[in-house]
Amino acid sequence: MASPLTLNDDRLLPPDPGTRGIARRIYATTRELPIISPHGHVPPRWIALDEHFGNPARLLITPDHYINRVLHANGVELSELGVGRGEEMTEADNRRAFRLLCEHWTDLNGTAMRYWLTDQLVGIFGVRVRPAAETADAIYDTIAARLDEPGFRPRRLMDAFRIRFLATTDDPCDDLGMHAEIAADEEFSARHRVVPTFRPDRYLEPARPDWNELVDALGGAAGVDVGTLDGYTRAMAERRRYFKEHGAVSSDHSHADLGTLILPADEAARLYDRARRGLATADEALALRRHLFTDQARMACEDGLVMTVHPAVARNHDADALARYGADVGGDIPLALEATRALGPLLNAYGNHPGLHLVLFTLDEDVYSREFAPLAAWYRSVHLGVPWWFVDAPESIMRFKRGVTEMAGFSRISGMVDDTRAFCSIPARHDMSRRLDAAHLADLVATHRLDEDEAIEQAGALVVDNQVRIFKLDR
Structure with missing residues (x-):
């Protein structure tokens, strides 16, 4: 049976119970505030054209230098992740890239990339199983199905x-x-x-x-x-x-x-x-x-x-x-x-x-x-x-x-x-x-x-x- 992927609501808060209680109260006042992002690199065409994100690999792996660095250090070729290949990537290629991420999931342990990805997988896409070789295709399908929903275009996501x-x-x-x-x-x-x-x-x-x-x-x-x-x-x-x-x-x-x-x-x-x-x-x-x-x-x-x-x-x-x-x-x-x-x-x-x-x-x-x-x-x-x-x-x-x-x-x-x-x-x-x-x-x-x-x-x-x-x- 696949191990669960969870998102604890006290993540990053202090371990001491008393201090954690204070932190919870402080965080509760900011968690729903709007996001102001004055320095980023999202291509404006995504928003102008309200483009479909394509597929899970194209969205979460190929453009992400942070993830690619860790996978490259652990033996994965960048071309296998779609780097430099653009539209040449087939559906099989993209699934293969996503499978490589899942196979190397433990290489992300302790990194900020593991933290961000878990937040996205659970909080945005509703993934409930931990990435691994045997769960890769099911997770890919879950994300791909969400990306096909009208609410998962860039403009609707900016609202969300x-x-x-x-x-x-x-x-x-x-x-x-x-x-x-x-x-x-x-x-x-x-x-x-x-x-x-x-x-x-x-x-x-x-x-x-x-x-x-x-x-x-x-x-x-x-x-x-x-x-x-x-x-x-x-x-x-x-x-x-x-x-x-x-x-x-x-x-x-x-x-x-x-x-x-x-x-x-x-x-x-x-x-x-x-x-x-x-x-x-x-x-x-x-x-x-x-x-x-x-x-x-x-x-x-x-x-x-x-x-x-x-x-x-x-x-x-x-x-x-x-x-x-x-x-x-x-x-x-x-x-x-x-x-x-x-x-x-x-x-x-x-x-x-x-x-x-x-x-x-x-x-x-x-x-x-x-x-x-x-x-x-x-x-x-x-x-x-x-x-x-x-x-x-x-x-x-x-x-x-x-x-x-x-x-x-x-x-x-x-x-x-x-x-x-x-x-x-x-x-x-x-x-x-x-x-x-x-x-x-x-x-x-x-x-x-x-x-x-x-x-x-x-x-x-x-x-x-x-x-x-x-x-x-x-x-």
């Missing part, structure tokens, strides 16, 4: 998940046609705000072999001659304006480090000209990149877009996977990060400017308590992005909460971001965060550092108020 605000991540040259289509549905848009996010980092990297082509495309999209740095800057500002006009509230940035630099105007123009002619040295390209990135903060002071930054990732670390499957299939590894000196030029110029909200993320956990929290406890622009990608697991999140609040308090924390393209994991990730908020706040109540009414008020702020304020959603 109570997603009030959802930001996608978009290229600066995107015409945002899918977002325009979503916005044109006034009835849907009255319930759900779906906005683009301006992601310019590729266009700020003169060392990239395709940088000149990208800059030309940027100029074409903006209708601006980018032959000079002044033209490039006007083009970037125009595309930011276009995104903001289409609802964007933030820009998103990822570079190898947090280095910032403000070059003299003539020197910046000289380096831009050398980069456009393919003559820039590695050091010159790095200096120009840091200058261009810092200039995004200047623009943010003017146009009000929130600036989210998540640096220091060795992307495509596995050269063989890169060669076989292309870029960004999950073979990324965190790097050590230095923030205080690196951000000095930017923060000295704009750190207390009322127009700048700078939300800092890191995969280097020590940086949160050692550097980010003290920076956020001083600079008015700096806010703490919650643990994400690699560190968005229960233990990491609790270390974050205990490590930063004693220095910066709760007011400087961005609120939950799910950072996911796995649509059905969004409610699981936000619910996990709310449970951990309740657990942390309950500890503060139990040790008489907060009264329970204060903890309840703070829990609601972390779920809604902080995100609205920090991401300027009320503007």
Whole structure:
């Protein structure tokens, strides 16, 4: 007989009965609050076209880098999971991919992926048996049947998940046609705000072999001659304006480090000209990149877009996977990060400017308590992005909460971001965060550092108020 798959309602709450009781009461006040997701990667076409999710493998496995990493480490080829194969996957192939997940279910034990998947399987799809080789086909059939129901299209699920605000991540040259289509549905848009996010980092990297082509495309999209740095800057500002006009509230940035630099105007123009002619040295390209990135903060002071930054990732670390499957299939590894000196030029110029909200993320956990929290406890622009990608697991999140609040308090924390393209994991990730908020706040109540009414008020702020304020959603 198959083992049951269960979802305990006290999951992640403190084991001590007294503290658990406090946490239950706190969590009860936030569990039904709407989801605000200001940083994610759901393709807007899913929502614009209200697309069918296809099949269980295509929804839950193929696009999920987290799951694919664990399965790859345990001997599964990415191609068997559908990576790089797209519509070529047959029904038999998709069943095979799902069976591989079930066969490797115990390899997920103790991971955040096991937690999210269990929440989805039980809470959304009604699965009641534990994944294993002998249950794989039955679970696949259960999920496939649910996906064929009218209520399991993206728009209906946004209602069911109570997603009030959802930001996608978009290229600066995107015409945002899918977002325009979503916005044109006034009835849907009255319930759900779906906005683009301006992601310019590729266009700020003169060392990239395709940088000149990208800059030309940027100029074409903006209708601006980018032959000079002044033209490039006007083009970037125009595309930011276009995104903001289409609802964007933030820009998103990822570079190898947090280095910032403000070059003299003539020197910046000289380096831009050398980069456009393919003559820039590695050091010159790095200096120009840091200058261009810092200039995004200047623009943010003017146009009000929130600036989210998540640096220091060795992307495509596995050269063989890169060669076989292309870029960004999950073979990324965190790097050590230095923030205080690196951000000095930017923060000295704009750190207390009322127009700048700078939300800092890191995969280097020590940086949160050692550097980010003290920076956020001083600079008015700096806010703490919650643990994400690699560190968005229960233990990491609790270390974050205990490590930063004693220095910066709760007011400087961005609120939950799910950072996911796995649509059905969004409610699981936000619910996990709310449970951990309740657990942390309950500890503060139990040790008489907060009264329970204060903890309840703070829990609601972390779920809604902080995100609205920090991401300027009320503007």
